[in-house]
Amino acid sequence: MKSKKKIEKPKPEKQQPIKIEPPEDKIESRRVFLKKLWMGLGILAGAEFIGAVTGFLFSGKGNSKETEAKKLIEAGRVDSFKPNSVTPFRGGRFFLARLKDGGFIAVSLRCTHLGCSINWEEDKKRFICPCHASAFSIDGDVLNPPAPKALDYYPIIIENGIVKVDVGTRKQREKFNKDQLTFA
Ligand code: FES
Structure with missing residues (x-):
């Protein structure tokens, strides 16, 4: 094998x-x-x-x-703005409001909710935001949320009867108070 x-x-x-x-x-x-x-x-x-x-x-x-440079915009003569009136300055991104007592305030046209541009409703004497319907009074205070605070504003200088708005310095605030107004 x-x-x-x-x-x-x-x-x-x-x-x-x-x-x-x-x-x-x-x-x-x-x-x-x-x-x-x-x-x-x-x-x-x-x-x-x-x-x-x-x-x-x-x-x-x-x-x-204040370290921001002043950037002044001449709005016009004091007497060209009637009390209880609002004048838009869309190029400067503000509305110039003159209250019933004659005080001036320049409010930003940016809504404090999400930044849409607000409009002035003359018949209702209020600012309205087209995005989510926030409303603001003539001095920029919140009338209707969701805006969480008053409109920002810009300092005003009145020189020789001319209203000038410093658009280089935007101021934030929670609410309106009379110290924010400028008188002639
Ligand atoms: S952005 Fe104005 S209400 Fe929302």
């Missing part, structure tokens, strides 16, 4: 992973690149920090002085 000879298949040799070391100059240039990258990021972060600090110091929040 013939003995069966088992033919063993040759086992595949385990392949060792081949390590390919990058040449020394490539490692060096990678190091230099990473160093430069970190330096660049550091400079960028530093610049942003300086910008934020400068912005805070000169924004008026950290400084009680």
Whole structure:
């Protein structure tokens, strides 16, 4: 009887992973690149920090002085605005209101809800926002929400009988009060 000879298949040799070391100059240039990258990021972060600090110091929040440049718009002669009237200055983004007592206030035409432009309704003597129906009185106080606070306003200067509005300085407020009015 013939003995069966088992033919063993040759086992595949385990392949060792081949390590390919990058040449020394490539490692060096990678190091230099990473160093430069970190330096660049550091400079960028530093610049942003300086910008934020400068912005805070000169924004008026950290400084009680008014630092914004005055940007005056001449609205017209005092006597050309009747008491209890509103005149739109859409280019200047405000309405000039003269109240019954003769005081002036320049209210922003931006609704304090989400910033839509308001309109003046002469028959109802109120401002109305077309977006979500907020309403404001002639002095900018909220008559109907969702607007959370009174309309922003701009300081007024009256010089030689001329009403001038400083549109470079928008002031926020919760409510109207008489100190916000300017008299001739
Ligand atoms: S934006 Fe004016 S009511 Fe909403």
